[in-house]
Amino acid sequence: MSNSRGGSREGLILKIDCPDRPGLVAKIAGYVADHRGNLVEFNQFTDAGKEWFFARLEIDTSGLDEDRGDFEAGFGGLARDLEARWHFRRLPYRMRTVVLVTRTDHCLNEVLWRADLGELPVEITSIIGNRLDCKPVADRAGIPFHYVELDENPAGGFEAIDKLLDDQEAELVVLARFMQIIPDWLCRKFAGRMINIHHSFLPAFAGAAPYRQAHGRGVKLIGATCHYVTPELDSGPIIEQAVERVQHYHSVKDLIRLGRDCEREALAKGIRYHVHDRIILDGSRAIVFPD
Numbered sequence: 592m593s594n595s596r597g598g599s600r601e602g603l604i605l606k607i608d609c610p611d612r613p614g615l616v617a618k619i620a621g622y623v624a625d626h627r628g629n630l631v632e633f634n635q636f637t638d639a640g641k642e643w644f645f646a647r648l649e650i651d652t653s654g655l656d657e658d659r660g661d662f663e664a665g666f667g668g669l670a671r672d673l674e675a676r677w678h679f680r681r682l683p684y685r686m687r688t689v690v691l692v693t694r695t696d697h698c699l700n701e702v703l704w705r706a707d708l709g710e711l712p713v714e715i716t717s718i719i720g721n722r723l724d725c726k727p728v729a730d731r732a733g734i735p736f737h738y739v740e741l742d743e744n745p746a747g748g749f750e751a752i753d754k755l756l757d758d759q760e761a762e763l764v765v766l767a768r769f770m771q772i773i774p775d776w777l778c779r780k781f782a783g784r785m786i787n788i789h790h791s792f793l794p795a796f797a798g799a800a801p802y803r804q805a806h807g808r809g810v811k812l813i814g815a816t817c818h819y820v821t822p823e824l825d826s827g828p829i830i831e832q833a834v835e836r837v838q839h840y841h842s843v844k845d846l847i848r849l850g851r852d853c854e855r856e857a858l859a860k861g862i863r864y865h866v867h868d869r870i871i872l873d874g875s876r877a878i879v880f881p882d
Contacts, residue, residue: 609675634880691769698767815853817861828877830861
């Protein structure tokens with residue numbers, strides 16, 4: 592499968608957060624200008640309550656008077672003076688991504704479609720499933736499919752998944768309706784690099800047949816939440832959410848259809864924001880600079 596690179600311009604994405612103080616924007620922008628970089632995008636947010644500054648910059652480096660390595664190293668001095676955390680991403684790039692699935696394929700197909708369109712700068716190295724239902728989708732896309740049995744020996748199965756992720760040097764793991772609880776150790780290993788999607792009925796309608804439960808209660812809104820995976824089930828930092836209105840004439844089947852649409856939209860946007868480095872994690876929340 593052919594996937595687009597993360598843009599064609601040679602450049603850098605910079606994410607930075609630090610204690611807030613006067614003149615931060617000027618200092619950061621001034622450093623870029625002094626080295627003949629061109630600011631293509633500068634998004635910033637200040638949390639007044641915490642007195643903390645967050646920013647994402649996209650920098651065209653084609654006119655730099657030095658190579659990108661020297662530019663990054665020099666910026667480190669300024670960042671340390673600002674007591675900042677910072678991260679550079681070189682453009683163009685493709686993020687090595689593994690998708691985990693169980694039976695349903697709507698989220699998987701959405702990811703594959705958007706990657707093929709060039710919206711997501713990812714290289715999908717494989718699809719891993721604890722069922723074989725999604726193998727035909729992987730075969731059509733020309734992507735390796737790995738079946739890992741998790742019913743009889745979950746611990747051994749997750750060790751096998753971990754080995755596959757290591758062997759493929761996975762930078763991002765996407766749970767595209769992967770209906771298994773990730774063990775704590777694997778959550779910690781991929782903290783901030785594993786994305787999940789779940790319907791908005793949690794925790795009110797947990798367990799079996801949540802759509803039927805919701806229909807029986809006459810819910811008025813349905814949605815989905817895309818979030819990072821943490822050891823606390825479905826409680827990681829929220830990246831994106833989607834919602835649809837439910838009408839009185841909608842059946843359980845209609846709710847399932849609306850829910851699928853929400854899941855596809857929220858997951859696609861969540862992945863997009865992650866792979867384009869538009870997210871800065873701040874404890875239990877995600878600061879997102881949408882495009």
